[in-house]
Amino acid sequence: MATTETIEEKRPPDEDDEDRSGRKLLVLLLWILGIAAIILLALLIWMIWPGSETPPGQAEGYPIQVVTTIYGFGENPNELIHTPLGVAFDQQDHVWISNTGQSRVEEYTTGGDFVRMMGTEDPGKLFAPYGLTVDPVTDRVYVADYGAGLLQVFTTSGEYVGHFPADDQDLAVFGESFTPYDVHVVDGRVVVSSNDGLYFFDETGHVTAHWGAMKKRENVRGSEFGQFNFPDSFTVDPETGNVFVADTMNRRIVALSPEGEWLWVSGTPDAGGETTGFWGLPRSIQMGSDGNLYVVDTFRPDEKGMGVGHIVVLSTEGDLLSEFGRAGFEDGAFAFPDQVAFDSRDLWAIADRENHRVVIFRLLTPYPPPDEIETEKYAGSVSHPWDTWSTPKSERNQVPAD
Secondary structure: OOOOOOOOOOOOHHHHHHHHHHHHHHHHHHHHHHHHHHHHHHHHHHHHOOOOOOOOOOOOOOOEEEEEEEOEOOOOHHHEOOOOOEEEEOOOOOEEEEEHHHOEEEEEOOOOOEEEEEOOOOOOOOOOEEEEEEEOOOOEEEEEEOOOOEEEEEEOOOOEEEEEOOOOOOHHHHOOOOOOOEEEEEOOEEEEEEOOEEEEEOOOOOEEEEEOEEEOOEEEOOOOOOOOOOEEEEEEOOOOOOEEEEEHHHOEEEEEOOOOEEEEEEOOOOEOOEOOOOOOOEEEEEEOOOOOEEEEEOOOOOOOOEEEEEEEEEOOOOOEEEEEOOEOOOOOOEOOEEEEEEOOOOOEEEEEHHHOEEEEEEEOOOOOOOOHHHHHHHHOOEEOOOOOEOOOHHHOOOOOOO
């Protein structure tokens, strides 16, 4: 009887070893790929994560840290900021912008959210708004409309109140003309810079005092000590009451006592039509919480922006402390900047005119030291006028601090 045996076929031992080795290699490759993916992901996160010290594309030590950049409240051309000249903060840390190219004023949060606009309709229609300030005592917004030759007054909710000077004010007091550039409220008086100096108004819109030079009983512009030539901006030290003026077309900074005596001058007017002094075109001046002065020099472009730059820091005694702020179009750079403002939370805002935006930023210390060549140039530009007053000694006008 024949027996049928089942013969189990077996693979040779070499084939089993080869199969196990293949599986191990595959697992190893999968582990390597997984680890590589994790490394690549971590590298990508590191590259795009906002650095706390040096943002991408920003040189180490650059002290400007951008918080918000405001281009407008929409994408349509009439919703954008165009050629802004003035900025100011209010008590709520909202930023107010003179959208000069659009002939209006706009209010935003420091996060860039649009709140309101004003000055688009009569009465109170704006033409070329420049400096502006918000008075927390009266809830008034004062706008220096140099295009209209008026200081326009609104409520913080956007309602039109009126204008300075008052309709019955004798305009001869303004000399050539009234060209308001900057405005501050100082102890109840509204102080406005015009082409030949500072004008002090009472609450009714009448001029009570003028700081500037007179010849033949007329207010005049000039480059001599005691005279001004289109002072675009000024600020008041709340501790001492001293007044600091960016005397723009004379290319200098002027420090005055509360009575109008000239304390020191930084810069010299042009010689033979050539700019020979330290300053190019100082357009704005503001005091920071550190008690130092921050001056925006529009004609001080520098690609690196450290050691030389658009923002010049001075002590209240006129010492040069720092320069920074690079020229350009990228984040944290400026193109022909104009007025600068400071708020209670150490935030700054600058009207970045030719970039058609307002930049809100913080300043990081320590500041870079000024360039050695610029330091030498600056040292030769500081002078201390003797017995020079913006008003006659017998008619000293007290300018109390804020």
